[in-house]
Structure formats: C-alpha cells, structure tokens
Amino acid sequence: xxxxxxxxxxxxxxxxxxxxxxxxxxxxxxxxxxxxxxxxxxxxxxxxxxxxxxxxxxxxxxxxxxxxxxxxxxxxxxxxxxxxxxxxxxxxxxxxxxxxxxxxxxxxxxxxxxxxxxxxxxxxxxxxxxxxxxxxxxxxxxxxxxxxxxxxxxxxxxxxxxxxxxxxxxxxxxxxxxxxxxxxxxxxxxxxxxxxxxxxxxxxxxxxxxxx
Amino acid sequence: xxxxxxxxxxxxxxxxxxxxxxxxxxxxxxxxxxxxxxxxxxxxxxxxxxxxxxxxxxxxxxxxxxxxxxxxxxxxxxxxxxxxxxxxxxxxxxxxxxxxxxxxxxxxxxxxxxxxxxxxxxxxxxxxxxxxxxxxxxxxxxxxxxxxxxxxxxxxxxxxxxxxxxxxxxxxxxxxxxxxxxxxxxxxxxxxxxxxxxxxxxxxxxxxxxxxxxxxxxxxxxxxxxxxxxxxxxxxxxxxxxxxxxxxxxxxxxxxxxxxxxxxxxxxxxxxxxxxxxxxxxxxxxxxxxxxxxxxxxxxxxxxxxxxxxxxxxxxxxxxxxxxxxxxxxxxxxxxxxxxxxxxxxxxxxxxxxxxxxx
Numbered sequence: 270x271x272x273x274x275x276x277x278x279x280x281x282x283x284x285x286x287x288x289x290x291x292x293x294x295x296x297x298x299x300x301x302x303x304x305x306x307x308x309x310x311x312x313x314x315x316x317x318x319x320x321x322x323x324x325x326x327x328x329x330x331x332x333x334x335x336x337x338x339x340x341x342x343x344x345x346x347x348x349x350x351x352x353x354x355x356x357x358x359x360x361x362x363x364x365x366x367x368x369x370x371x372x373x374x375x376x377x378x379x380x381x382x383x384x385x386x387x388x389x390x391x392x393x394x395x396x397x398x399x400x401x402x403x404x405x406x407x408x409x410x411x412x413x414x415x416x417x418x419x420x421x422x423x424x425x426x427x428x429x430x431x432x433x434x435x436x437x438x439x440x441x442x443x444x445x446x447x448x449x450x451x452x453x454x455x456x457x458x459x460x461x462x463x464x465x466x467x468x469x470x471x472x473x474x475x476x477x478x479x480x481x
Numbered sequence: 482x483x484x485x486x487x488x489x490x491x492x493x494x495x496x497x498x499x500x501x502x503x504x505x506x507x508x509x510x511x512x513x514x515x516x517x518x519x520x521x522x523x524x525x526x527x528x529x530x531x532x533x534x535x536x537x538x539x540x541x542x543x544x545x546x547x548x549x550x551x552x553x554x555x556x557x558x559x560x561x562x563x564x565x566x567x568x569x570x571x572x573x574x575x576x577x578x579x580x581x582x583x584x585x586x587x588x589x590x591x592x593x594x595x596x597x598x599x600x601x602x603x604x605x606x607x608x609x610x611x612x613x614x615x616x617x618x619x620x621x622x623x624x625x626x627x628x629x630x631x632x633x634x635x636x637x638x639x640x641x642x643x644x645x646x647x648x649x650x651x652x653x654x655x656x657x658x659x660x661x662x663x664x665x666x667x668x669x670x671x672x673x674x675x676x677x678x679x680x681x682x683x684x685x686x687x688x689x690x691x692x693x694x695x696x697x698x699x700x701x702x703x704x705x706x707x708x709x710x711x712x713x714x715x716x717x718x719x720x721x722x723x724x725x726x727x728x729x730x731x732x733x734x735x736x737x738x739x740x741x742x743x744x745x746x747x748x749x750x751x752x753x754x755x756x757x758x759x760x761x762x763x764x765x766x767x768x769x770x771x772x773x774x775x776x777x778x779x780x781x782x783x784x785x786x787x788x789x790x791x792x793x794x795x796x797x798x799x800x801x802x803x804x805x806x807x808x809x810x811x812x813x814x815x816x817x818x819x820x821x822x823x824x825x826x827x828x829x830x831x832x833x834x835x836x837x838x839x840x
Contacts, residue, residue, distance in 0.1 A: 273493045277486045289493055294515060296499045301510070301519030307538065309766045314536065315518060317506065322524035383554065408554060428553060428783055440554030445573055455573050457551045457779055478781060480840055 328441035328458040330384055336368040337384060339402055343461035343481065344439070349386050349400035356402065369402055371444070371452070377406040377415040380446040385438040386462075394435065394466040394474050408438050429476040431469075437476035439464070528777045532667060532743040534770040537597070543764060544595040545667060545711065545745055549573045551779040552671065552707045552838070559709040561594045569708070570594040598745060601663040602713040603761025607632040610714040611664055626748060629658040661749035661762050666715040667742045669776075672706040673784040673836040675736025707782070715741045738836045740780075746771040776840075784836035795819040 273288050275281050298313065300306045307314040327342030341348050341356035348355040351367035358366040369384065376382045383405050389398045405413030409430040429437050441458040461481040466474040503509040506522025529550035537544045549572040550557060558569040574594060604611035605628070615623070615631055718739060722732040748769040749762065796819055798811040 274490045275486045279486065281484065281486075281489050289496060292493075292496045293499070295511065296496065296501060297515030298501060299512075299515055299517045301508070301517045303520030304518050306518075307536070307766070312767065314766060316535070317520035317522070319506075319520055319522055320524050322526045324526050381556075385554075429781075438554075440551070443549075443551070443554075443556070443573060455549055457554055459778060475783075477783065480778070 326456070326459045327461055328386075329456055330442040330444075330454050332371065332444075332452060332454055335371050337371055337404075338366065338368055339384070339441070342441075342458070344386055344388060344400050344478075345397050345464055345481075347397060347400050349402050351402050369404060372404060375404050375406045375413065376444070376446055380448075382406055382444040382446075383408055383438075383440040384442045384444065385440045387436055387438050388464055388476075390435040390437075390466050390474070392435070394468045397464060398435075402441075403438070404444075405438065408440055429478060431473050431476060433472070435466075435472075435474070437464070437466070437474075439478045528774075529779050530669075530742050530776045531774060532745055532772045534598075534745050534772065535595075536766040537595075538766070540597065541765075543598045543745075543747065543768075543770070545598055546593050546595045547572055547667065547709060547742070549593070550669075550742075550776070552669070552782045553780075555707065557669065557707040557709055559594055559596055561596075572709070596667060596709065596711040598665045598711050600713045601665050601747070601761060601764065603662075604664055605629065605631040605662055606761060609761075610716065615662075623662060623746075623748075624658060627658045627660045627751065628662045628748065629660060659751055663747040663761055663764055663768075664714070665745050666712050667745070668710050668712055668715050669740045669742050669780075669838070670708050670710060670737050671740075671782045671836060671838065672737045674834050676732065676734040676834055678732035680731075709742065715739065734834060736834075738782075738838065740776065740838045742774075742776050744773040744775070746773065778840045780838045780840050782836060782838050784834045796822070 273285050273292070275285065298306065298315070303318050303320070305316040305318065307316070325340055327340060329340040331338050339351075339356050348357065350356070351369050354362075354364045354367040356367065358364055371382075385403055385405055385408060386400055387403045388400045390396070391398050403413060407414065407416040410416040411432050429439060431437060439458070439462060441456070443455045443457060445453045445455065447453070462478050463481040465477045465479075467477070468474045501509065501516060501518070506520060508519045508521035510517040510519065527548045529548055531548040533546040533548065535544055535546070547559070556571040556573055558571050561568055561570045572593065602611045603609050604615045606612065612631060620631075718735060722734055726732045747764045748771060749764070750767045750769075796815045798815065799808055800811070801808065
C-alpha cells in the first residue's frame with residue numbers, strides 16, 4: 270500500500286489499483302460504542318458521547334424500590350436527619366443509614382417532586398435547631414403538598430420559602446416521573462451549604478443558602 | 482479512458498488524506514470492512530449549565546442543549562418552537578415525559594429541550610461587539626487552531642468621517658490561518674421588581690417652588706422568572722443607579738438580571754471558499770463547535786428588596802406670636818426648605834431592588 274503513486278510514463282498496474290481500493294475501503298468508518306456518525310455532503314461528522322462520570326457528592330440521591338438514599342452533607346456543620354437518624358447512620362446507637370420513602374402523592378400535577386433539607390431556626394433566628402430531609406410536591410407550601418401554582422416553576426415564591434415554625438427548605442434533588450412511572454433523579458445540590466436567616470418579624474425571615 | 486499519472490497520484494493522495502487515526506479519547510479497530518471508531522475517554526461529569534451543541538439536520542441550524550441547572554432549586558425554562566408556536570419548556574423536561582413511550586427504562590439527556598442558535602457574532606470583523614475580547618490567551622488559543630487574523634479594531638467614525646485604529650494586528654506570514662470564527666452566547670435571565678424614580682422641579686416664578694418626586698415600581702416581566710436565551714453577544718448591563726442618577730432625577734433600575742452561562746464558538750473548516758463582510762458566514766454542519774462554560778454549579782438568586790423608610794421630621798417654628806398667625810407664615814416660609822430636604826433624602830435614600838446570582 271506504500272507505493273501506490275506512479276511516475277510519468279509508468280503504467281498503473283492491477284496491483285496498484287487494488288491497493289488503492291484497499292486504502293479507500295480501510296478508510297470507511299463504523300460507529301462503535303459512544304460514537305455517532307452523521308454523513309453530510311462534505312464528509313462525515315464524528316461525535317463522541319461519553320457516559321456521565323459517577324461522582325459521589327454530598328446530597329446525591331439514589332432510588333431503589335421507592336426508597337431514597339442520600340449521601341450525607343452538611344448544613345451549617347450539621348448532618349440532616351431522616352426520622353431522627355442522621356444521614357449515613359448513627360454509630361453510637363448503631364442505627365443504619367436511613368432511607369426516605371418516596372410518596373406518590375407528593376408529586377405535583379407536572380409529576381415533579383423535590384427532596385429538600387428542611388431547616389428549623391432557633392427562636393432568635395441565629396442558628397439551626399434542626400435539619401431534616403423531606404420530600405415535597407411544592408417547596409413553598411407549609412406542608413409540602415402541591416400548592417397548585419407550582420407548575421413549571423413558581424411565580425412569586427422563587428426565593429427560599431419562609432414557612433411556619435421558623436422553617437425553610439433547600440432542595441437537593443428534583444424527582445421527575447414519566448407517564449409510564451419511571452422516576453428520574455436530577456441532582457441540584459453538590460456541596461455542603463450554609464444557611465443564614467434575616468429576621469423580618471417574629472414569625473418570618475428571609476432565608477439564604479450558599480455553598481459552605 | 483487514459484488516466485494520467487498526475488490524476489492517478491491525486492486520487493492516491495486524496496485517499497491517503499482520508500485515512501483516519503485515533504486521536505485523544507478515541508479507539509480505532511481495523512476490520513476488513515473498514516475501521517470501527519469507539520469513544521474510550523474518561524467519563525466526564527456533566528455539570529449544571531454545561532452547553533452541548535449539536536447540528537440539527539432537520540432544521541439545518543446549530544442548536545444547543547443545556548445540562549439542567551437550577552436557580553433557588555427551581556427549574557429554568559427555555560423557549561422552544563412547538564406545534565403551537567413558541568413554548569416555554571423546563572430544562573429538565575424530556576420528550577418522554579410528555580409522550581407515551583412504552584418500554585422506556587431510562588431517560589436520556591438527548592431528549593431535552595434545546596435552543597436554536599439562529600444568529601451569530603462574527604468576532605473577526607472590526608465592528609463586531611465581540612471583537613475587543615478576542616485578545617490575549619483567547620486569541621492565542623484560536624490562532625493555534627488556525628483561525629485567520631481578525632480585522633483591525635476601529636473606533637466609530639469621528640466628525641471628520643475617518644476611523645481611528647485602536648489595535649492593529651500584523652498578519653504573520655508563517656501561519657496566517659484560514660479558518661473563520663463565530664460565537665453565540667447562552668444567557669440566563671432572572672426577573673425581579675424594578676424601580677423608576679423621576680424628580681420634577683417646577684418653575685418657582687410661574688407655579689411656585691414645587692418639587693414632585695415620583696417613584697414607580699416596575700413589575701416582573703415574565704411569568705417564568707428564570708429563562709435561558711440565545712443571543713449573538715451578551716453585553717453586561719450597566720451598573721446599578723448611583724448618586725449622580727439620583728441628583729439628575731432619573732433613576733431607572735432594571736427589573737431583570739442577566740448572567741452569561743456559556744459561549745459557543747464555531748470554527749469553520751480549512752480553506753473557506755468566500756470572504757465575508759461584517760455579517761459573517763453562515764455556519765453549516767461542517768463547522769467545529771467549541772464550548773466555553775462560565776457557570777458550573779447551580780445558583781441562588783435574590784433581590785436586595787431594600788426599601789429604606791424615611792425618618793424625616795420637617796422643620797417647624799412654633800412661636801405663638803400674633804395669636805398664632807405668625808406660625809402659619811413661618812410654615813409657608815419653611816415649606817421650600819422642607820421640600821428640598823425631603824428631595825435630598827429621597828436621592829440619598831438609595832432604596833434598591835437590585836438582584837444577584839450566587840452559588
């Protein structure tokens with residue numbers, strides 16, 4: 270295949286012709302795993318699609334049999350709990366890693382649901398009294414049920430909510446259910462967070478969350 | 482038919498140029514029918530807001546998907562052309578969400594909504610808004626990829642009709658580059674309440690010394706407060722109104738904030754056939770997309786929501802002279818001073834609703 274070129278006056282042989290055919294044939298490409306070929310007028314576009322990397326980060330949610338496991342993270346240096354057990358389990362009481370049961374009725378009309386950290390502030394709003402993981406159909410309603418207005422997005426309640434009993438919520442994952450019932454998890458939070466409340470009145474505050 | 486040696490050698494040369502070799506993150510397997518190309522690179526973490534450009538063969542336009550990002554934990558929408566016109570679609574939506582697809586065990590990001598990148602900035606043109614940014618390491622990067630020298634940047638015409646050259650590049654004859662370059666931006670917009678303040682000081686000779694200070698609240702403009710848009714070039718909004726705006730009596734505070742999410746660059750193939758004007762070329766599927774991401778994590782958003790109340794006590798002079806008649810005279814004399822004081826406080830008050838994105 271190396272000496273396919275000819276000089277002036279030199280006849281091209283069947284061997285050289287077959288060599289050229291082999292060369293052209295060897296140039297044909299076929300898509301393997303992760304490759305998409307798109308033939309256009311001027312050639313072929315090769316696109317590579319790598320599978321997303323698995324990165325076990327804080328607040329990562331995995332669903333198995335309708336139960337959510339959440340990788341522990343910190344909010345103001347505190348690990349949130351599920352039913353009183355901190356994420357990752359409690360070594361002192363020998364309680365295993367708690368799981369959050371995913372409840373069907375806590376999906377809104379658009380088949381969306383959120384897993385949130387629900388923080389409760391102390392009476393002077395200066396610190397956290399507790400932090401729990403909850404599933405809600407609407408981040409902004411007091412009991413987490415579908416508020417009706419929470420469709421594609423919320424209008425008028427786009428900031429972190431100020432709920433009764435000095436609570437607020439920080440969503441860590443969005444659950445989207447298809448019409449056939451599959452639930453897809455989309456991670457929202459990846460790092461430890463810091464919460465600050467700015468008191469407005471005895472019952473209300475503006476809540477801020479940022480990366481710790 | 483007689484085939485000349487030159488034609489034959491050109492055919493061989495063409496076939497040789499068509500050979501493919503394994504580059505970075507690609508594995509080639511030679512078979513008797515050709516070569517099988519596989520992706521063998523490390524898996525990448527798809528961070529929020531990551532741009533994923535692709536050529537849409539149906540629409541014949543470059544499009545861009547965005548890995549779902551969130552603002553305050555809420556979905557962000559982008560406008561997509563649907564059957565009933567343009568529709569706001571959440572980033573996390575997939576076609577499988579809306580269609581009855583049986584036996585669909587998994588979801589793919591490739592089903593998500595996408596932006597059509599319909600218009601482009603042509604930063605190689607002298608008058609392009611993005612021309613000024615094509616310097617330093619960014620220009621070195623593109624130059625190494627074979628992009629041709631940009632036109633000299635000029636200022637707008639002055640009174641004499643001539644333009645003044647600000648930056649001049651000397652074309653390098655060694656490797657001048659032949660590729661064209663286009664760019665387009667993906668911008669996140671967040672709506673909030675804005676403010677408009679207008680101060681009118683009436684003519685003291687005709688209508689008396691009257692100072693009117695109007696403050697209007699500009700409402701949110703969008704039903705969905707967080708939205709992604711594609712535009713040729715993002716230009717940062719001006720800063721929040723300052724004291725001078727207050728003194729001039731023309732404070733206008735925008736009711737939306739914008740954040741540059743990412744920039745999509747398109748690199749033309751070698752040896753483009755034509756020369757282009759300021760409009761630039763029209764890219765097709767043979768152009769190479771390059772992505773420049775600016776935001777990597779989900780965002781929070783909040784307006785200052787800062788309305789400062791005025792604690793203003795007007796000047797009074799209560800003397801009781803002349804049976805109290807003098808007090809009303811003093812009050813009318815002090816009224817212009819009180820008006821002026823109140824105006825000063827309004828100006829200095831600087832209540833503002835400016836909002837910020839943060840992570």
